[in-house]
Amino acid sequence: MKYLIFILPMAAWWLLTGCERQLPLPDNHAAPRAVVYSELIAGEVPQVLVGKSKPVAPGVNNGFILVNDAKVTLMDKGGQVLEELPYVPDTTRPMSLYQGKTKLLGGKTYTVRVEVPGLRPITVQPPPTIPLPFKLDLLDTVRTLLNGRPVLRFHFTVYPLPGVRQYLVMEALKQSVTLDTSFTWQGVRYRKSENEALYNQVKDKPGIDMKKDSIFLNDFLRIPCYTQDENADNNQIGGLNENYNSILFTQTGKPLTTYFYINATALSSSPAEAIAPVGRVQVYVKSVSKEYYDFLLTYEKVKRNPGLNSLIQAIQLRSNTQGGLGIVGGVYQQLYSLYYDTL
Secondary structure: OHHHHHHHHHHHHHHHHHHHOOOOOOOOOOOEEEEEEEEEEOOOOOOEEEEEOOOOOOOOOOEEEEEEOEEEEEEOOOOEEEEEEOOOOOOOOEEEEEEEOOOOOOOOEEEEEEEEEOOOOEEEEEEEEOHHHHHOOEEEEEEEOOOOOOEEEEEEEEOOOOOOOEEEEEEEEEEEEEEEEEEOOOOOEEEEEHHHHHHHHOOOOOOOEEEEEEEEEEEEEOOOEEEEEEEEEEEHHOOOOOOOOEEEEEEEOOOOEEEEEEEEHHOOOOOOOOOOOEEEEEEEEEEHHHHHHHHHHHHHHHHHHHOOOOOOOOOOOOOEEEEOEEEEEEEEEEEEOOOOOOO
């Protein structure tokens, strides 16, 4: 009998590998589409990332084509133009950045129109409403173990808004930092990294005021997070012992008290292991628009099933954009910044 147990798996392996063939991808003549991604955050100015999609083909990476000549318009709920967002050169981002000056307000509905030359314009339907401010208490933080993993545990209570369903997102990022020298010349403050030639010309002149600064970069490492709360909507996706990009809750009517865990190996940078960059830990608790929440929830599902297994039905990301791809969400967020590295 023990030989039969051994032979059956071997026979199955032989049958499967014996039928294995590499099939070439067919020619892909799909036209590129405009892509947009934006979090419209209360208290901040609008930032919209724009790109163009690429057809899937051998040797083609899955990054977006940058677009520096789009027309990006921010409008209110009634369609009145608030401003045109100019292009801002930024080589650190995976898509092209368009940034405005309007201060976004909680409780307000905004919409965006993106026009990329040669492509269908993108409109947003339904337009997102930025949630109203919510009360949040951080009761304590503890370094501990969760299923053998070193974690940092946050004990939160989120209070509901009367008559409002809240869509809550908890996540953590590690933001990189670099050291730079700033100096003042003829009444103007400069950074050495951006003005190397001028720095070399004036560094030895009398009266130059120089100091070293910690500069936080647009470079983030997402920290795996965990929950043991059966009320988390992550339980629609996987088990309580899995790691996630974000922990998601739908809240109605009563306070939510929960433990939020993040992987502690990313808190401090170790030159020997290079697991995480030197920087600061950013922990976010967000209330988001429903369309953005649905997008994040389906993204967690896609992360576990990219759709490449023919035995499993592919999952389509939820979206509120028409004419292209992407998501525009409304966000009210509260942020905790933690410093474990020596900056």
